[in-house]
Amino acid sequence: MLNIFKPLGFLLYCFFISATVFAQTNNSISLDKNWKFQYGGTDFAETKDFNDQAWSTVNVPHTWNAKDVFDDDLTYARGIAWYRKNIDISNSQLNQKASLYFDGVYQTADVYVNGAFVGCHKGGYTAFTFDITGFLNIGKNTIAVKVDNTQDSFIPPLSIGYASYGGIYRPVKLIFANEVNFYGLYASSGIKIKTPQVNKQSAVVSIDASIKNSATQSKNITLTHQIYNDKNEPIKSLTKDFTLQSNETTTISLNSDIQNPNLWSPETPTLYHIKSNLKIDGKEVASITNPLGFKWFNFSAATGFSLNGAKYILKGTNRHQDMEGKGDALSNQDHLRDIQMIKDMGANFIRLAHYPQSPRVLALADSLGILIWEEIPVVNYMNPVPEFLANAENMAKEMINQGFNHPSIIIWGSMNEILLWGKNAERVTEHANEKDYIKVLHQYAISLDSLVKVTDPSRYSVIAMHQSKEYDEFKLSQIAQISAYNIYAGWYGGKVTELKGYLDERHKQYPNQILFVSEYGAGSDARLNTSKPQRLDFSSQYTRYYHEEYLRQFKQMPYLSGTAVWNQFDFSQPNIGGTIINTNQKGLVNFNRTPKDVYYLYQANWSTKPMVHIASSEWTQRAGNENEKAEITIYSNLKNVSLNLNGKKQGTKSLNDIKKAVYELPLKYGENFIEAFGYDGNNLIKDTLIINLRSREIDAKSFKSIAINIGANTQYLDKQGQIWLEDQAYKKGEFGYIGGNPITMNLKKVIRGTSDVPLFYSSLEDLQGYKIDVSDGNYELTLGFVEQESTNEVDRVFSVKANDKEIINNLELNKQIGEFKSYQKTFNVKVKNNEGINLTFTAAKGKTILSELSVQKVI
Numbered sequence: 134m135l136n137i138f139k140p141l142g143f144l145l146y147c148f149f150i151s152a153t154v155f156a157q158t159n160n161s162i163s164l165d166k167n168w169k170f171q172y173g174g175t176d177f178a179e180t181k182d183f184n185d186q187a188w189s190t191v192n193v194p195h196t197w198n199a200k201d202v203f204d205d206d207l208t209y210a211r212g213i214a215w216y217r218k219n220i221d222i223s224n225s226q227l228n229q230k231a232s233l234y235f236d237g238v239y240q241t242a243d244v245y246v247n248g249a250f251v252g253c254h255k256g257g258y259t260a261f262t263f264d265i266t267g268f269l270n271i272g273k274n275t276i277a278v279k280v281d282n283t284q285d286s287f288i289p290p291l292s293i294g295y296a297s298y299g300g301i302y303r304p305v306k307l308i309f310a311n312e313v314n315f316y317g318l319y320a321s322s323g324i325k326i327k328t329p330q331v332n333k334q335s336a337v338v339s340i341d342a343s344i345k346n347s348a349t350q351s352k353n354i355t356l357t358h359q360i361y362n363d364k365n366e367p368i369k370s371l372t373k374d375f376t377l378q379s380n381e382t383t384t385i386s387l388n389s390d391i392q393n394p395n396l397w398s399p400e401t402p403t404l405y406h407i408k409s410n411l412k413i414d415g416k417e418v419a420s421i422t423n424p425l426g427f428k429w430f431n432f433s434a435a436t437g438f439s440l441n442g443a444k445y446i447l448k449g450t451n452r453h454q455d456m457e458g459k460g461d462a463l464s465n466q467d468h469l470r471d472i473q474m475i476k477d478m479g480a481n482f483i484r485l486a487h488y489p490q491s492p493r494v495l496a497l498a499d500s501l502g503i504l505i506w507e508e509i510p511v512v513n514y515m516n517p518v519p520e521f522l523a524n525a526e527n528m529a530k531e532m533i534n535q536g537f538n539h540p541s542i543i544i545w546g547s548m549n550e551i552l553l554w555g556k557n558a559e560r561v562t563e564h565a566n567e568k569d570y571i572k573v574l575h576q577y578a579i580s581l582d583s584l585v586k587v588t589d590p591s592r593y594s595v596i597a598m599h600q601s602k603e604y605d606e607f608k609l610s611q612i613a614q615i616s617a618y619n620i621y622a623g624w625y626g627g628k629v630t631e632l633k634g635y636l637d638e639r640h641k642q643y644p645n646q647i648l649f650v651s652e653y654g655a656g657s658d659a660r661l662n663t664s665k666p667q668r669l670d671f672s673s674q675y676t677r678y679y680h681e682e683y684l685r686q687f688k689q690m691p692y693l694s695g696t697a698v699w700n701q702f703d704f705s706q707p708n709i710g711g712t713i714i715n716t717n718q719k720g721l722v723n724f725n726r727t728p729k730d731v732y733y734l735y736q737a738n739w740s741t742k743p744m745v746h747i748a749s750s751e752w753t754q755r756a757g758n759e760n761e762k763a764e765i766t767i768y769s770n771l772k773n774v775s776l777n778l779n780g781k782k783q784g785t786k787s788l789n790d791i792k793k794a795v796y797e798l799p800l801k802y803g804e805n806f807i808e809a810f811g812y813d814g815n816n817l818i819k820d821t822l823i824i825n826l827r828s829r830e831i832d833a834k835s836f837k838s839i840a841i842n843i844g845a846n847t848q849y850l851d852k853q854g855q856i857w858l859e860d861q862a863y864k865k866g867e868f869g870y871i872g873g874n875p876i877t878m879n880l881k882k883v884i885r886g887t888s889d890v891p892l893f894y895s896s897l898e899d900l901q902g903y904k905i906d907v908s909d910g911n912y913e914l915t916l917g918f919v920e921q922e923s924t925n926e927v928d929r930v931f932s933v934k935a936n937d938k939e940i941i942n943n944l945e946l947n948k949q950i951g952e953f954k955s956y957q958k959t960f961n962v963k964v965k966n967n968e969g970i971n972l973t974f975t976a977a978k979g980k981t982i983l984s985e986l987s988v989q990k991v992i
């Protein structure tokens with residue numbers, strides 16, 4: 134509402150003030166607690182006397198979308214919300230320069246102090262700060278922030294595969310400073326630290342300090358940089374005296390040599406730091422501390438990456454910033470846990486995809502030792518208009534200026550899979566024909582990449598692409614210094630083993646291109662398990678196979694400069710299909726941060742900390758046959774592992790090229806106690822697992838119920854502990870289908886109306902019958918269905934008979950239930966003459982279909 138009063142030149146004004154305020158000083162007050170919050174646009178909510186009593190009270194980090202992103206109605210709250218907070222200001226504070234500093238607000242923030250508009254910031258992933266000196270009074274002051282997470286076609290990202298959680302989701306500070314202070318552009322610290330020369334014997338540190346005198350008189354100032362080593366001992370001091378006129382800004386560059394620097398690497402994250410301060414008449418008026426790390430690195434198209442003079446394998450992963458229950462409003466402890474988990478897995482590299490993440494993450498990467506690729510959120514397509522480019526450029530400048538001093542960062546990214554939506558993007562058809570769009574896109578790609586290179590020539594630039602020839606055709610694949618590819622061979626299509634062939638071919642064709650695998654991954658669901666894994670089945674077992682084969686192939690490509698798993702953690706992806714609602718399931722770790730088996734595969738291959746893990750650890754409740762051999766897989770970084778099953782020795786095995794040992798063992802019904810162990814020197818390292826096996830045969834005497842995951846090769850364990858058996862062609866004495874083809878739901882379609890999504894993800898189509906060999910008696914039969922195709926693409930009408938009695942008559946799922954919506958119905962069936970339950974499916978139009986079947990004996 135208030136926006137209508139804004140002057141026409143508002144946008145320019147918005148950029149100007151968000152870019153030019155103070156650096157952080159010691160005197161900062163956290164504003165994280167006790168904000169009044171309301172979702173929805175409200176008139177006059179910026180005014181000081183507005184009554185917000187009825188609003189809820191929240192602390193930041195906060196988002197209003199932590200839960201509704203996972204609703205299956207396919208919408209979540211995207212709109213305007215208000216945050217308000219009162220603060221008390223003292224007389225002495227009023228005499229200082231004051232600024233508000235936001236670590237991140239999604240996506241547009243209009244900030245008001247005591248009813249006055251102090252600035253707006255666009256873009257949800259970078260920090261910003263506003264000068265509020267002169268807007269404060271002694272006593273009570275009101276800060277009001279209007280936050281908007283509506284899709285905005287001028288602000289990257291446009292079409293995205295992750296949630297746009299709205300909110301002030303990172304910390305907020307109020308900073309008081311002297312009128313003489315460090316002066317950072319783009320909410321940076323005002324200090325830029327470079328290490329233009331580093332080797333084992335010596336290094337050069339160069340420090341640019343920007344300083345502003347906002348006072349009305351000139352000032353004589355002393356600038357000092359005190360360099361401390363990793364033991365917190367002062368090792369060098371650089372000082373300069375100078376005079377600044379009123380309202381003058383200057384940049385002072387000072388250099389220092391450091392002899393025998395302790396080098397920074399992921400294995401030895403030796404962190405020095407620099408305390409910079411300003412003094413007037415011997416009194417300190419500003420001070421700030423920045424990290425310092427000494428390393429040198431290089432990417433080569435022929436030999437990959439090197440760090441501190443030696444070839445270095447980048448073992449990487451991607452990270453999204455959200456988690457179960459919290460959305461993207463993570464605490465510092467959450468960030469620590471995440472980065473520590475990645476470190477413990479043995480990774481030494483993270484791509485912060487697809488946007489700049491919390492400053493805390495960068496600080497953790499510096500101190501724990503992880504190399505970083507950070508990127509701006511230009512994803513899938515662009516709006517080919519200057520305002521979009523300007524916003525993207527502003528984000529890139531904020532990201533680089535804010536991250537500049539972190540020794541962990543080695544790569545800046547400017548876009549991801551920008552041709553994915555090329556032809557379909559609404560902006561393409563609205564504003565330009567495809568050819569013109571590509572021309573603009575090419576120009577914008579060059580602009581963004583050049584901006585990245587010019588703003589920070591000490592790191593490498595990258596563009597991430599999907600496997601499409603169009604990047605070559607449209608001359609996009611060679612713009613950035615590193616050409617990164619997102620490769621999903623063996624998941625969305627093709628075979629896992631095609632990875633190497635694809636990259637070898639590229640390397641041959643473009644020998645000067647530095648190649649990086651920026652994404653690869655397969656989805657899984659802990660509740661789905663199988664002894665016969667298949668592509669797209671979401672079983673842990675297929676995901677293991679996928680990652681094992683990728684790891685194996687990576688080792689055979691010496692030119693490859695680095696790799697990053699998609700993704701470390703499951704994350705929100707509104708409107709994505711699969712077996713967990715609105716969730717991208719390709720994480721090595723579940724959304725609630727429990728590791729999946731594949732996490733341990735990487736740990737075995739990458740970490741030196743001794744470990745043993747028994748895989749299929751989430752498949753503890755199994756149905757099978759007692760005499761069948763079960764595959765028990767061990768991941769370990771020890772030389773040998775031994776295994777005991779139910780107290781009996783099963784032998785010792787060495788680990789193969791991908792640190793895996795496989796045992797084939799017959800399990801007994803009931804509990805099976807498995808113990809895998811090995812030695813690191815004299816230290817016993819072990820893992821245990823209890824597998825509970827029950828029979829999948831139908832025993833006439835004891836039969837109570839059976840549940841079948843129709844059309845699936847996986848067993849599904851539901852919340853009640855019921856095992857839904859994998860489907861099979863009919864076997865006498867058991868159960869199974871007669872005719873039909875197993876199918877899975879299109880990965881772009883969300884299955885609605887059920888808490889058992891996995892049951893409806895796979896179905897059997899075109900079946901003629903289904904038979905369950907239960908003995909005579911009364912039963913409850915439940916059938917579940919879901920339409921797989923969009924309403925206008927399918928015409929499917931069918932009927933079902935149970936033992937010759939019609940139970941479903943001309944069911945038309947699209948019309949009667951709705952597309953992609955689950956439908957369940959229960960029937961009573963009487964079984965006589967040892968005929969079992971015989972279902973007959975007949976189609977009047979299209980093909981018959983069935984997704985779920987369970988039978989319960991009525992006693």
Ligand code: GCB
Nearest residue numbers: 294549550619652699717719
């Ligand atoms: C990609 C995208 C990423 C998706 C991922 C997937 O290539 O860059 O944002 O989440 O694929 O899982 O499909």
